[in-house]
Amino acid sequence: MASSANDEDRVDERDAGESDRLALTPDRTVVVVGGGIVGLSIARELARRGLRVVVVEADRCGAGASSRAIGVLSPIHPKQQSTLKRFLRSGYEAWPDFARELRDETAIDIGYRACGSVVLLPGALAREDEVLGEWRGAGISADLLDRSAIARWIPSYGGPFSHGVRIEAGAIVHPPSVIAALVRAVRKLGVRIIEGTGPVTLALWPWGGARLVFAEGSIFPESLDGIDPYSAAIVVAAGAWSTDCTRELPEPRPKVSPVRGQVIEVRHRAPPCVVRFACSGLHGATAKEYYIVPRTADRFWIGSTVEEVGFDARTTAVGERELLDAARTIFPSLTEASIVGRWAGLRPRADRHGGPYLGPWPGVHNLWVACGHYRNGIVAAPASAKLLVANMLERRAIEPAFGLGGGNEPTGDDRPIL
Numbered sequence: 001m002a003s004s005a006n007d008e009d010r011v012d013e014r015d016a017g018e019s020d021r022l023a024l025t026p027d028r029t030v031v032v033v034g035g036g037i038v039g040l041s042i043a044r045e046l047a048r049r050g051l052r053v054v055v056v057e058a059d060r061c062g063a064g065a066s067s068r069a070i071g072v073l074s075p076i077h078p079k080q081q082s083t084l085k086r087f088l089r090s091g092y093e094a095w096p097d098f099a100r101e102l103r104d105e106t107a108i109d110i111g112y113r114a115c116g117s118v119v120l121l122p123g124a125l126a127r128e129d130e131v132l133g134e135w136r137g138a139g140i141s142a143d144l145l146d147r148s149a150i151a152r153w154i155p156s157y158g159g160p161f162s163h164g165v166r167i168e169a170g171a172i173v174h175p176p177s178v179i180a181a182l183v184r185a186v187r188k189l190g191v192r193i194i195e196g197t198g199p200v201t202l203a204l205w206p207w208g209g210a211r212l213v214f215a216e217g218s219i220f221p222e223s224l225d226g227i228d229p230y231s232a233a234i235v236v237a238a239g240a241w242s243t244d245c246t247r248e249l250p251e252p253r254p255k256v257s258p259v260r261g262q263v264i265e266v267r268h269r270a271p272p273c274v275v276r277f278a279c280s281g282l283h284g285a286t287a288k289e290y291y292i293v294p295r296t297a298d299r300f301w302i303g304s305t306v307e308e309v310g311f312d313a314r315t316t317a318v319g320e321r322e323l324l325d326a327a328r329t330i331f332p333s334l335t336e337a338s339i340v341g342r343w344a345g346l347r348p349r350a351d352r353h354g355g356p357y358l359g360p361w362p363g364v365h366n367l368w369v370a371c372g373h374y375r376n377g378i379v380a381a382p383a384s385a386k387l388l389v390a391n392m393l394e395r396r397a398i399e400p401a402f403g404l405g406g407g408n409e410p411t412g413d414d415r416p417i418l
């Protein structure tokens, strides 16, 4: 995270009023609830710091949003300095090392490619010098593209956009491979992963600490033998299900809602970089933003819909149509392309301004939370893991905006700047 003198002061603070918080000595076990990218990254960071870690996953690792993501690691414009944007920037900047470490630890190719992006603009760029100059001032190459330059970057381009910006920064990963690599990495570090537990909920011991309640009502299933349930620390990283699994706990609790995103994969000549553009939805609604993400020379992913339909992770004909129609505005030749994959996932949206819930659970000495990363959980996961684990082990304070009961201040600059 970019830091100022004030940030340094804040980061050095210890959690005032949390003096009875569980001290995480190496003999402690930490149970992470949820095996998505956030839970697995935290498990890895804890295990690297010498803790014993167990991940309990209702289904299988990656079954939530994480394996369904489109895998764009968006750069943050230098001008965007809200707490959330600085946090996302620190996640983005952590990715090259995170990707290299995962490859070294697992030999799995997670598809990390610093391919940059082309952003298509509906009109000429207002404040051209200012916007391009700020990217360049931050050491990132950025160029204005006219129609013929766009066509050089995007083979088969046939869209209405006559201006665009090429930004050198920006990367992609292949999310299912990231999850496969994290699973292998944490197992090598000795983390126990227990999948298929069904929904685990949390409750309080009579004396106040949090405990896990498994579906069949037992405190711990047999597979958790050897772990002292009275001394375990717990991290809630259950994505869109984090509100439900903490419903028995006192307020403040995380308020997280599912927001469905659908993605399709098409066989069609692919651009060499991410293409970002906005166009009106199926019914002429306000412009929505879409991504084209190259996977091979002749396949790309189109994403994604943004739908508030509760815990319904099905793909739909309407969703597929929306994505195809959007992509056809820049690739008319898609009419002839075959759709070779379709899937949907539930993004965990924190129902307040300001970003994810990240930090200690006030008043519950052995409980922490890491959820609500909405559209940014892939890019943010390495930063979330570092911040949370530094809080757990060293009591380093996390921005109050990410705390339970924090946030809700509109930050003003959370939209793309172009």
Ligand SMILES: Cc1cc2nc3c(=O)[nH]c(=O)nc-3n(C[C@H](O)[C@H](O)[C@H](O)COP(=O)(O)OP(=O)(O)OC[C@H]3O[C@@H](n4cnc5c(N)ncnc54)[C@H](O)[C@@H]3O)c2cc1C
Pocket (backbone or CB within 6 Å): 033, 034, 035, 036, 037, 038, 039, 056, 057, 058, 059, 060, 061, 062, 063, 064, 065, 066, 067, 068, 069, 070, 071, 072, 073, 197, 198, 199, 200, 201, 237, 238, 239, 240, 241, 242, 245, 260, 261, 262, 263, 303, 304, 344, 345, 346, 347, 348, 370, 371, 372, 373, 374, 375, 376, 377, 378, 379, 380
């Ligand atoms: C279509 C789509 C595109 C996206 N594209 C991007 C992108 O390009 N870049 C980006 O940064 N982000 C993107 N995202 C967002 C990103 O995927 C999420 O923010 C991120 O995956 C959230 O990770 P998580 O670990 O918090 O949640 P999840 O991945 O949902 O993991 C939560 C896990 O907890 C488990 N669980 C739930 N309840 C319980 C329980 N009671 N007990 C035990 N286990 C439980 C679930 O089974 C699940 O495996 C996208 C999301 C979607 C859907």
